[in-house]
Amino acid sequence: MNETTTTGRVTLRDLLVWTRGSRLRLLGALICALAAAGLGLAQPMIVSRTIDTATAGQPVMPLLLLLTVVFVAQATTQALSTYRLDQAGETIVMRLRVALTDQLLRLRMAVFDRQRLGDLISRATTDTTLLRDVLAQDVVNGVVSALVVVGGLAMMLWLDPVLAAVVLAVVVVSGAVVGVVLKGIRRETVAAQEATGALAAEMERVLSAIRTVRVSRAEARESRALGDRADVIRRHNVRAARLTAVVSPAIEFGVQGSLVLVIVVGLYRVAAGDIAIGDLVAFLLYVNYLAVPMSSLFDIGPAIQTGIAAMQRLQEVVDLPTEEDSARPRPDAQAFVSVGSGLALRDVRFRYTDREILTGVSFQVPRHxxxxxxxxxxxxxxxxxxxxxxxxxxxxxxxxxxxxxxxSDHTLEEWRTRIGLVEQSSPLMYGTLRDNISYAAPDADEERLHAVIEMTGLTDLVRRLPDGLDTMVGEHGSTLSGGEQQRVAIARSLVARPEILLLDEPTSHLDAVNEQLLTRTLRRISTEHTLLVIAHRFSTLRAADRIIVLADGKVAACGSYEEVRDHLPPVPADLGQGCA
Structure with a gap:
């Protein structure tokens, strides 16, 4: 990520932290899985006993019945284990997504200036799903598989140490091969996940500006660019698949090689009288039974590497700086604070990373x-x-x-309850008109809603819409005009009754008639609020009680329009009426 973080190398322990709250379910699933594994390990011994009993001419029905009961019990406990794992997995991914969403909503604004939104969203969706699969499936299955393999090898050693040594030799060789390629698999998996986040970010960029893309005839160009991003993902995944392909033959060699060698060596030992035929059959069943858990053990490595890569990306988000809500006392603050009412700035300085923006701004805005x-x-x-x-x-x-x-005298939340902000872009959210207007005060009653609707000149719009306030406004308010979006944004700020209302060029999308209506509205608002408006239009500047002119990061002039007109930058003439 572009934002500097202190995230170190993530380990398996970091993965397991996110299982808190689901560990009882995971433990239950593990117990059921171990019970199923134990029942599975018992079956070859029952088969061996059945063969020996049949060879001796004794009745085998009780043993066959026991084998059936053990098989059914194994299937039942395995099904219960699978259900518990899925249940725990969904709980884990829900907790992950809630934590990531809360973190994203509280990040400092400087982080959003540097990060790609699509990539952040990808981390909270795709990466959490990958991590769920590892925590709720692969880790538990790995533990169970390891215990099954250990138990199975113990039974093999008990049946015939020589054959067990043959199996161990083959497994060690194939395991060494798998271990060599795991590092490369993790590297390519991390790169593929990063590329997936980049693709999501590019898609968000293109689709959020789809009208500009269409009118610029850029569909083919953007499609090729997105295709190139997708190809990067493909190349990383193909390289990971190439490495994983080495794992598959190694697993095949370990399983099938063990089986073939056991048959050859085992038949030789049966002929030499060193092992009974029933024990050889049981041994072969163990080799066959251990094939799946042995394969799982080989597969768990790449799976955990994928999970660690996902955890690395999630941890990077967790470590990003967030806003602090607590008040921060500053001993020198009171020396600057005005004893009067209203909004005051005293010698305010600010710089972005590459340049200084404010070099000492001071001004005061009256309470109303x-x-x-x-x-x-x-x-x-x-x-x-x-x-x-x-x-x-x-x-x-x-x-x-x-x-x-x-x-120093306000927490972040306390200060923002006093502030209303209307951005120039007037971003609306998907939902109804009511949802958008009441967003800052969801409990506002109908009387309050209709008061701000009337104040912002939205009454005719509400009457005209098919479902009134409950009409859907589309993605980003696409069904409303620019001027309507602007007025909805103003109404959204007013409904929360802010003491300070900040408007960034509120008349930029309005025609002359609606501009006059809004100007009258602003005059009315200013009798109850501290109103501060960024303005370029001549009509807005003339309507203001007072104008603060900035230049080179400082206040160049302050006063009425007549007093500051010589300091104002050139403004475009207001549009007149007429037809060419």
């Missing part, structure tokens, strides 16, 4: 009133809004409201 912020592009207008919303913290200086410091 309409204040516009103007200035050329890059002067720091949006940065001030980001600092006021506490998306970022200033490098120096103080932000205060009604004499209380934004950082």
């Amino acid at each position: 009133g309409f204040t516009a912020v103007a200035g050329p592009s890059g002067a720091g207008k949006t940065t001030i809004f980001n600092l006021l919303a506490r998306f970022y913290d200033p490098a120096d200086g103080v932000i205060a409201f009604d004499g209380k410091d934004a950082h």
Whole structure:
């Protein structure tokens, strides 16, 4: 990831941390699986006894009945184990996704400036699923398989140490081959998962701007670019498959080679009178029975490597810095805080990693009133809004409201209850109009909703929509016009009754009629709120009680329109009426 983290190499222990809360289910599944394994290990011995009994001419029906009961009991306990594993797995992945989602929602804004959203989403979906499979399936199956193999080898040693030594020799050789390729499998698996996250990020970029893609006739170009991303994933997975292909013959060699050697050596020892035919059959059954758990042990390596790779990507997200909600006392803050009411900035400085944006901004906004912020592009207008919303913290200086410091006298949540923000892009969410307007205050009653609807000029829209407030607005509010989206965003901020309302160029998508309506609305809002508006349009600037002009990261002028007009940057003329 681009954001610097302190994430070290993830180990199996780090994987097992996420099993907390599901360990009883996993333990139950393990007990059932071990019981099934024990019943399976008993079957070859029952078969051996049955052969010896039949050879001696004695009745074998009781032994056959016992074999049937053991087989049914094994199948039942194995089914119960599988169900418990799936149940635990779903609980683990749910807990993982909840934790990752909560982490993503609390990351500092600087992280989102650097990370690809699609990749972050991929980590919370695809990678958690991979980790679930490892924790709830592969680890338990690996433990059971290891115990079955140990138990089976113990039974083999008891039946015939010579044949057991033959099997062990073949298994050790094939296991050594598998161990060599595991490191390469992990490397390619990590690369494939990273490439998958990159593909998800690119798809999010393209699909979120699909209208621009279409009108730019860029479908073929974007399709080729996405295809190239998919090909990177394919190449990494093919290289991993090539390494895994080495594992399969090694497993085949271990299983089939053991079986062939046991038959050859075993028949020779039967002929020499060193082992009974019933014991040889039991030994062969053990070799055949251990084939599956031995294969699982060989497969568990690549599977755990995949899980560790997924855990590495998840841990990187967990280690990203999040916002701190607690107040941070600063002994020097009170020296700057104004004793008056309203919003005050004192010598505020801020820089991004590569350049300084604010070099000492100071101004005061009255408790009630309409204040516009103007200035050329890059002067720091949006940065001030980001600092006021506490998306970022200033490098120096103080932000205060009604004499209380934004950082030392407020927690993050307390400060944001006083703030309403309407971005220039006016992002709406998929859902109904009601969902969007009441988003900041989901418990708002109908009276409050209709009051802000009337205040923002949305009454006609609500009447016109087929289901009124319960009409779906589409992805990102696509069924509404730009001006309607802007007014919905303003209504969304107002419904929470903020004391400070920040609007970033609210009239940018409005025609002349709606602009006049919104200007009147802003005047009305300013009688109840501290209203701060980033403005470029002449009409918005003229409507403001006071204008703060920024230039080169500082306040260049402050006052009425007539007082600051010489400091204002050139503004585009308002559109008039007419037809060419």
